[in-house]
Amino acid sequence: MADTTPAxxxxxxxxxxxxxxxxxxxVRFESVDAVAPHQFSVLVRLAEAPRNxxxxxxxxxxxxxxxxxxxxxxxxxxxxxxAPDPDDGRCxxxxxxxxxREALDETRAARDAWMTSRVAExxxxxxxxxxxxxxxxxxxxxx
Amino acid sequence: MADTTPAxxxxxxxxxxxxxxxxxxxVRFESVDAVAPHQFSVLVRLAEAPRNxxxxxxxxxxxxxxxxxxxxxxxxxxxxxxAPDPDDGRCxxxxxxxxxREALDETRAARDAWMTSRVAExxxxxxxxxxxxxxxxxxxxxx
DNA sequence: TATTGTTATACTCTATAACTATA
DNA sequence: TATAGTTATAGAGTATAACAATA
Numbered sequence: 001m002a003d004t005t006p007a008x009x010x011x012x013x014x015x016x017x018x019x020x021x022x023x024x025x026x027v028r029f030e031s032v033d034a035v036a037p038h039q040f041s042v043l044v045r046l047a048e049a050p051r052n053x054x055x056x057x058x059x060x061x062x063x064x065x066x067x068x069x070x071x072x073x074x075x076x077x078x079x080x081x082x083a084p085d086p087d088d089g090r091c092x093x094x095x096x097x098x099x100x101r102e103a104l105d106e107t108r109a110a111r112d113a114w115m116t117s118r119v120a121e122x123x124x125x126x127x128x129x130x131x132x133x134x135x136x137x138x139x140x141x142x143x
Numbered sequence: 144m145a146d147t148t149p150a151x152x153x154x155x156x157x158x159x160x161x162x163x164x165x166x167x168x169x170v171r172f173e174s175v176d177a178v179a180p181h182q183f184s185v186l187v188r189l190a191e192a193p194r195n196x197x198x199x200x201x202x203x204x205x206x207x208x209x210x211x212x213x214x215x216x217x218x219x220x221x222x223x224x225x226a227p228d229p230d231d232g233r234c235x236x237x238x239x240x241x242x243x244r245e246a247l248d249e250t251r252a253a254r255d256a257w258m259t260s261r262v263a264e265x266x267x268x269x270x271x272x273x274x275x276x277x278x279x280x281x282x283x284x285x286x
Numbered sequence: 287t288a289t290t291g292t293t294a295t296a297c298t299c300t301a302t303a304a305c306t307a308t309a
Numbered sequence: 310t311a312t313a314g315t316t317a318t319a320g321a322g323t324a325t326a327a328c329a330a331t332a
Binding site: 004006008009010012013014015016017018019020021022023024025026027029061108111112115116118119120122124126127128129130131132133134136137138139140141 | 147149151152153155156157158159160161162163164165166167168169170172204251254255258259261262263265267269270271272273274275276277279280281282283284
Binding site for chain 2: 298299300301302307308309
């Protein structure tokens, strides 16, 4: 395998970026989600572990007041609960409720539905290539 | 190559979707764009061809009043121009200006910068695999 | 004094409804 | 009567600034 030139790497990066963004866009357009995108992101984080609003704001790169509002919305829908932190009276611990887990799963299913139908139309060889590419894309997205 | 089961296809679709959305998210977070996302989308469409606000609204799946506002913002920045349609007095033709083209190119360059740095860290073999995957992803995103 | 979280306030993007002009 | 575009108005998400409670 010959080395690639910088120009070839740049062209690949451009095309790969466009392809990923096109797929993301289609997924968003094709699925009608149970919760709004910014709420969904928070549900994903809370499924990993309960967190403080401050942590959520840092992870999602929004201001603390915005996260307060987002958590309020999710709490009103019964998708998350707030609890005082026994170790630090300033902190609040936000957790996913069973309904929140359900909303998360439903949204993921809706997003997967379109993608699955598209992937199913590819040949087994093409699917296998994408299976390997998926691992690389996850590495690309890691910091 | 053995056929894949429906469950394997679904698993691939899920992981591939997540990978694409993670990459898109990182691209958006890592680059500081010259214009807002919804404005950028419109610039991309106008780079393909001049269009009516109605067409833009349909393509971008927003309401006509929202597109009026978006076009107003772009026009105030000097990135697009409005012109009357000589064939239909009700219609307006929105076109990209040289400044608009420049803003489009700058935004694309900013988005590519991070992606290129990440792709450059892969081996030539891995880059080649992603080059093939890119073509498949574009097919997946096509309707 | 620093940090967590909220409230107050304003700006932006979105939508629906209503209006104007043209076909 | 139907369509393109705009204006009017309201709702939701975001931000900064200011405040309360705790460390």
